[in-house]
Amino acid sequence: MPRYAYVNGRYCHHGEATVHIEDRGYQLGDGVYEVVTILNGKMVDEAGHLDRLERSLSELRIDMPVKRDVIRMICREMVKRNGIDNGLVYMQVTRGVAPRNHAFPTKPVKPALVMTTKRMDFARMAKFTDGVEIITVPEQRWARRDIKTIGLLPNCLGKQAAVEAGAYEAWQVDDDGYVTEGTSSNAWILTKEKKLVTRQLNQDILHGITRKTVLELAVENGIEVEERAFTLQEAYEALEAYATSATSFVTPIVKIDDHVLGNGKPGSFGLKLLAAYQEYAGGKGAS
Numbered sequence: 001m002p003r004y005a006y007v008n009g010r011y012c013h014h015g016e017a018t019v020h021i022e023d024r025g026y027q028l029g030d031g032v033y034e035v036v037t038i039l040n041g042k043m044v045d046e047a048g049h050l051d052r053l054e055r056s057l058s059e060l061r062i063d064m065p066v067k068r069d070v071i072r073m074i075c076r077e078m079v080k081r082n083g084i085d086n087g088l089v090y091m092q093v094t095r096g097v098a099p100r101n102h103a104f105p106t107k108p109v110k111p112a113l114v115m116t117t118k119r120m121d122f123a124r125m126a127k128f129t130d131g132v133e134i135i136t137v138p139e140q141r142w143a144r145r146d147i148k149t150i151g152l153l154p155n156c157l158g159k160q161a162a163v164e165a166g167a168y169e170a171w172q173v174d175d176d177g178y179v180t181e182g183t184s185s186n187a188w189i190l191t192k193e194k195k196l197v198t199r200q201l202n203q204d205i206l207h208g209i210t211r212k213t214v215l216e217l218a219v220e221n222g223i224e225v226e227e228r229a230f231t232l233q234e235a236y237e238a239l240e241a242y243a244t245s246a247t248s249f250v251t252p253i254v255k256i257d258d259h260v261l262g263n264g265k266p267g268s269f270g271l272k273l274l275a276a277y278q279e280y281a282g283g284k285g286a287s
């Protein structure tokens with residue numbers, strides 16, 4: 001079955017899909033992206049992801065490339081053409097093609113929209129049952145981490161450090177010793193007092209769509225939640241910890257640097273949240 005990509009109005013064979021060398025995304029990282037999970041052929045938390053796409057674009061003064069309903073339609077067409085039951089849709093919008101210059105193009109250009117899909121097997125993921133180990137790295141990103149920019153170099157360096165350490169993810173730690181988030185996920189701990197803690201929303205972290213859903217599910221499940229920054233030391237001493245993202249759901253963390261959490265196995269709160277999230281994603285969160 002051929003694999004399709006969507007590029008600026010056309011569905012083309014993935015291997016032949018190209019963009020212009022003066023696309024500002026390619027040359028300057030001038031663009032944003034979204035990743036939406038596909039579960040049983042349906043999109044999970046679609047409205048939240050499209051809201052965040054619109055917000056990221058407006059913060060950078062890039063127009064929506066097409067109307068929101070058209071994006072929704074292209075996503076569905078991509079899922080259909082690529083026969084994706086479970087996986088993700090990746091969408092990227094850049095400011096467009098213009099002669100290289102740091103300042104915005106003086107003549108308006110059309111923003112560029114690209115979409116790809118990826119197949120994933122969420123049912124058979126060892127990370128959910130065994131948990132994962134993570135490392136920590138210094139926070140070295142820019143000051144607008146709430147914008148989902150394609151400029152991901154510090155995130156790539158952090159994730160590569162994790163891979164080289166045999167770990168799943170790297171949590172970034174700011175100059176004051178507080179955890180911001182993972183390189184591609186939000187960071188959570190369950191304190192000794194059984195409070196679920198994740199950093200509050202401001203420009204320091206990405207406003208994770210999964211984070212929002214998991215907070216709501218935690219409250220529904222009677223878990224006490226606190227949105228505040230936590231230190232690395234608190235994380236080392238936590239009962240449990242998790243990473244959340246669209247494609248990693250609620251991934252239990254069993255070791256942070258050299259500190260094993262609990263008995264080194266996923267804890268009961270994390271497993272409860274994961275189950276609640278899976279039910280939501282396969283049910284009322286899907287469209």
Ligand code: PMP
Nearest residue numbers: 184185186206208209210245246
């Ligand atoms: N933080 C960062 C830096 C990310 O890249 C991601 C994944 N896109 C997240 C958090 C989680 O966001 P979401 O739940 O919307 O996937």
